[in-house]
Amino acid sequence: MADRYRPMSAVQRAREGNPSKTSIKEGVVIPRAILTEPDWSEVFKTSPDPAVESANERCRDMASVEWRRVVPVLEVAAGIGEVDHATVKDLCVCVARIDQAERDLSERGLMVTAERGTVKNGAATIAAQYRTQLARYIRELGLSPSARTAITAPEFDDDDSDIWD
Numbered sequence: 001m002a003d004r005y006r007p008m009s010a011v012q013r014a015r016e017g018n019p020s021k022t023s024i025k026e027g028v029v030i031p032r033a034i035l036t037e038p039d040w041s042e043v044f045k046t047s048p049d050p051a052v053e054s055a056n057e058r059c060r061d062m063a064s065v066e067w068r069r070v071v072p073v074l075e076v077a078a079g080i081g082e083v084d085h086a087t088v089k090d091l092c093v094c095v096a097r098i099d100q101a102e103r104d105l106s107e108r109g110l111m112v113t114a115e116r117g118t119v120k121n122g123a124a125t126i127a128a129q130y131r132t133q134l135a136r137y138i139r140e141l142g143l144s145p146s147a148r149t150a151i152t153a154p155e156f157d158d159d160d161s162d163i164w165d
Contacts, residue, residue, distance in 0.1 A: 033082040034075065037067050038089050044096070055100055062096040070143065078142050091137040094130045101127035 040060040047053045071088060074080045080088065104123040112121045139147045 032075070032079050035071050035080065035082070035085055035088060037064065037071075038085075040064055043089075043093060055103075058103075059093075059096040059100055062099045063092040066092040066095040070141075073143075074141060080141075084141075087137060087140065091134065091141065094134040094137065098127055098130045098134065101130065 040063050043063070044056040044059045047056060067088070070091065071080075074084075074088065101123040105121055105127065108121055108123075110121055110124060111118050113119075138144050141147075
């Protein structure tokens with residue numbers, strides 16, 4: 001079923017039919033690139049507070065692990081380019097922040113004592129918001145099984161390797 005907020009891809013429209021007979025646009029083709037991993041210490045800054053610094057250190061590690069897990073797959077499957085760098089970086093930040101929020105929930109619990117008594121831990125709301133954003137990135141980058149059906153793998157042209165052509 002098509003998402004009513006986003007247009008269908010050219011392949012999906014051709015597969016499911018084109019009753020309106022409008023022209024099918026193939027979409028924008030971007031040059032492929034090998035993405036370089038960002039400096040996570042710029043995103044998760046060092047802090048003089050030991051508790052914050054240990055959380056930031058873990059976030060740097062989690063973001064790096066996610067980058068190394070996702071980028072090779074995207075380079076082959078989706079043919080990502082340099083313009084996708086910020087999106088993939090944000091995806092990794094979301095994963096790191098979800099881990100940070102989940103750790104806080106595990107340590108302090110779902111309910112915490114505050115000035116007004118027992119209240120919901122704010123990390124639960126933060127985790128939910130990051131999960132919503134992560135789901136959007138997963139759909140945009142084709143990282144879920146349903147999203148992968150809408151992506152066509154880039155064609156590899158072996159003739160490009162010859163510099164004399």
